[in-house]
Amino acid sequence: MVKAHVTVHLKPGISDPEGNNTLKALQLLGFDGVVAAHTTRVWTIELATKSKDKAKEQVDAMCRRLLTNPVIHDYTIKVE
Amino acid sequence: MVKAHVTVHLKPGISDPEGNNTLKALQLLGFDGVVAAHTTRVWTIELATKSKDKAKEQVDAMCRRLLTNPVIHDYTIKVE
Numbered sequence: 058m059v060k061a062h063v064t065v066h067l068k069p070g071i072s073d074p075e076g077n078n079t080l081k082a083l084q085l086l087g088f089d090g091v092v093a094a095h096t097t098r099v100w101t102i103e104l105a106t107k108s109k110d111k112a113k114e115q116v117d118a119m120c121r122r123l124l125t126n127p128v129i130h131d132y133t134i135k136v137e
Numbered sequence: 138m139v140k141a142h143v144t145v146h147l148k149p150g151i152s153d154p155e156g157n158n159t160l161k162a163l164q165l166l167g168f169d170g171v172v173a174a175h176t177t178r179v180w181t182i183e184l185a186t187k188s189k190d191k192a193k194e195q196v197d198a199m200c201r202r203l204l205t206n207p208v209i210h211d212y213t214i215k216v217e
Contacts, residue, residue, distance in 0.1 A: 091183070093183040095181045096179065096181070098176060
């Protein structure tokens with residue numbers, strides 16, 4: 058069994074409405090010290106294989122087909 | 138400036154429809170080797186303070202007030 062962690066984040070320059078709205082909400086709640094808020098999504102995928110290389114290749118294909126939007130997202134894959 | 142990373146994940150036993158649907162979708166796309174899929178959200182919060190302890194305390198309050206749902210979420214805070 059191989060576990061892969063895929064970290065999906067926005068490409069530089071892409072606007073981050075979720076982060077911006079969270080920042081505004083935190084400031085409205087009285088947290089004046091906050092200057093930035095961003096969010097990242099981490100997928101944990103378990104695969105029934107023993108080869109880490111094969112797992113990484115498969116997870117990369119999953120990212121391209123389902124987990125990420127190549128127009129706005131960058132991703133990194135960590136296999137353990 | 139202090140940067141805090143908040144990792145939000147579901148409590149054990151809480152159903153994970155997003156993970157389950159991703160698992161089903163990946164299997165429908167032909168990725169037969171996948172046995173589990175889960176998602177975690179990571180918030181990156183930047184604070185205009187120099188005290189790491191104070192930052193951690195503030196971020197903990199943010200989690201309780203906005204970033205997490207205490208009924209279904211556990212969270213960990215890492216300050217750097």
